Amino acid sequence: MRRIAELSLLTNWLCFIALCTVIVSLNGCAAMKNVQEPSHPESEIKRNDFPVARGEDVVGQLAIIKLEEGDTLPDIARHFGLGINAISAVNPGVDVWVPKAGERITLPLSFILPDAPRKGIVINQATMRLFQFKGDSPSLVVSTYPVGVGTEERPTPMGQTRVARKAPRPTWHVPASIAEDHRKKGDILPAEIPPGPENPLGEYALYLSKTGYLIHGTNKPASIGLRATNGCMRLYPENIAMLYKDTPVNTPVLIVNQPYLIGQRDGVLYLEAHTPFEGSGTGELEKINAKLRSIEKQSARTLDWKKVKEVQAEARGIPVPILEMGQGGYKEEVKPIKVEHPDTLYGRPAMPELKLEAWYVLAADVREEIDARRLAAIINHQGPPIPARVLSKSSGYRVVAGPFDDIGAAREATKRLKIDLDIDGIVIEPAKQI
Amino acid sequence: MKTRLLVISMMLVVGAAVSGCATSGDLEKVQAQQNLINAKAEQALQDAQAAKAAADAAKLKADDATARADSAEKAAAEREKIADEKAQRADAAFQKSMRK
Numbered sequence: 001m002r003r004i005a006e007l008s009l010l011t012n013w014l015c016f017i018a019l020c021t022v023i024v025s026l027n028g029c030a031a032m033k034n035v036q037e038p039s040h041p042e043s044e045i046k047r048n049d050f051p052v053a054r055g056e057d058v059v060g061q062l063a064i065i066k067l068e069e070g071d072t073l074p075d076i077a078r079h080f081g082l083g084i085n086a087i088s089a090v091n092p093g094v095d096v097w098v099p100k101a102g103e104r105i106t107l108p109l110s111f112i113l114p115d116a117p118r119k120g121i122v123i124n125q126a127t128m129r130l131f132q133f134k135g136d137s138p139s140l141v142v143s144t145y146p147v148g149v150g151t152e153e154r155p156t157p158m159g160q161t162r163v164a165r166k167a168p169r170p171t172w173h174v175p176a177s178i179a180e181d182h183r184k185k186g187d188i189l190p191a192e193i194p195p196g197p198e199n200p201l202g203e204y205a206l207y208l209s210k211t212g213y214l215i216h217g218t219n220k221p222a223s224i225g226l227r228a229t230n231g232c233m234r235l236y237p238e239n240i241a242m243l244y245k246d247t248p249v250n251t252p253v254l255i256v257n258q259p260y261l262i263g264q265r266d267g268v269l270y271l272e273a274h275t276p277f278e279g280s281g282t283g284e285l286e287k288i289n290a291k292l293r294s295i296e297k298q299s300a301r302t303l304d305w306k307k308v309k310e311v312q313a314e315a316r317g318i319p320v321p322i323l324e325m326g327q328g329g330y331k332e333e334v335k336p337i338k339v340e341h342p343d344t345l346y347g348r349p350a351m352p353e354l355k356l357e358a359w360y361v362l363a364a365d366v367r368e369e370i371d372a373r374r375l376a377a378i379i380n381h382q383g384p385p386i387p388a389r390v391l392s393k394s395s396g397y398r399v400v401a402g403p404f405d406d407i408g409a410a411r412e413a414t415k416r417l418k419i420d421l422d423i424d425g426i427v428i429e430p431a432k433q434i
Numbered sequence: 435m436k437t438r439l440l441v442i443s444m445m446l447v448v449g450a451a452v453s454g455c456a457t458s459g460d461l462e463k464v465q466a467q468q469n470l471i472n473a474k475a476e477q478a479l480q481d482a483q484a485a486k487a488a489a490d491a492a493k494l495k496a497d498d499a500t501a502r503a504d505s506a507e508k509a510a511a512e513r514e515k516i517a518d519e520k521a522q523r524a525d526a527a528f529q530k531s532m533r534k
Contacts, residue, residue, distance in 0.1 A: 096521075096525060148532075151533065178534055222528075222532060223532035223533075228529060228534075229534065371520060371524075374520075374524050375524065378527070420530070420531035421527050421528075
């Protein structure tokens with residue numbers, strides 16, 4: 001009788017423990033679900049081509065990536081088809097050249113289409129992005145690429161133009177004004193530069209009907225997303241190759257300047273704000289606010305103007321939901337997708353191994369490691385690239401460019417460091433003669 | 435009767451006078467108590483002075499720590515400013531180098 005009682009007690013205990021285990025494991029599952037969202041392989045991330053649904057103005061999806069040691073924002077930007085302006089704006093406070101490993105950054109892969117006819121090529125200077133529309137509604141597709149545009153002194157002209165002609169491996173006929181700029185810096189340019197690594201037009205060029213202006217590739221990929229051209233629009237080499245292939249002669253090209261964009265997707269109104277170019281901010285802001293007031297009136301809904309002002313002031317360059325338009329037709333907000341870090345970043349400057357029999361250039365001798373790493377990264381991202389690395393010493397760090405095969409190449413690198421970065425490099429002889 | 439009353443009164447007066455006079459033992463006792471209180475007072479004074487000195491020293495230390503914290507904060511802000519300026523200068527140089 002006593003044994004039966006003990007057995008019953010044991011069974012109850014076992015049942016209790018089993019129940020506890022089930023409850024704990026269920027809780028565990030829920031927690032895991034919240035904490036560990038699955039990361040997507042980077043091959044799944046859409047960068048350039050997006051279908052455009054009828055009545056929709058927002059394409060793409062934001063993504064988040066965890067940085068690794070040695071990453072730079074220009075390398076991440078290029079790999080994901082973004083300009084340096086876009087990735088910097090959405091990640092304020094992240095060091096462009098020496099970001100912290102493990103830091104999570106946003107990839108701004110969602111765009112509001114410019115307020116322009118969806119035909120041919122539309123370039124929004126303020127967002128430094130080109131949109132190429134292909135097909136017609138309902139199967140309209142947009143391909144979008146980041147661009148580099150003209151400087152404040154030599155801005156890209158606005159308005160309607162068209163592709164007048166195309167050329168692979170173009171020759172650069174150096175304009176007199178650019179030759180003069182270089183001459184002042186002690187750099188005498190030839191009248192023309194043939195195709196090759198020294199050619200700033202890269203591998204392909206689309207000549208616009210507006211004489212002297214081109215859409216072309218580049219030998220300085222890190223300049224995409226900067227105001228660094230003499231009025232032309234430059235693209236990453238891999239992007240100009242695609243654009244060149246897809247663009248027939250006579251394609252219309254419209255160049256606009258729209259720092260503030262509004263658009264709808266799934267019944268939600270989005271606002272995207274970029275830092276406006278000097279002189280265009282106030283006017284553009286008034287224009288967009290008038291549009292927003294009109295939408296507010298038409299929809300009979302109240303806008304959160306505090307949020308609108310916040311988005312405009314922050315100018316992060318990503319679409320932010322500001323108003324639910326439809327009655328109950330509102331779908332869940334598109335959340336950023338977590339993306340795995342690729343094994344190799346496309347276009348990242350190669351770092352040749354050190355060789356004792358090679359020539360080098362001492363570019364800097366600094367105390368702080370971060371300064372050395374930043375400078376080495378900047379030198380690495382020159383166009384054409386100059387390999388540079390950080391060597392530590394007892395009381396600081398050295399930035400050394402090279403290896404170079406001969407003294408001529410080392411001297412050429414020294415000249416470029418002086419002209420482009422105002423660095424007085426010192427040529428270092430080989431440690432071992434061949 | 436009168437005599438008896440007189441005697442009783444005298445006895446009361448004598449008794450009262452005798453009880454009013456302090457003995458030398460009583461005096462010693464009082465002095466000892468005074469000494470003890472004095473000693474206690476002295477001790478309390480010393481304790482108070484020590485406590486004040488300790489409080490002053492603590493305040494000095496706290497003031498010093500605050501001043502050092504302020505100075506460290508300023509130095510950190512200065513370092514951050516210098517680092518930001520360096521980064522900005524480097525970035526400006528880079529952007530310039532990206533022109534044709």
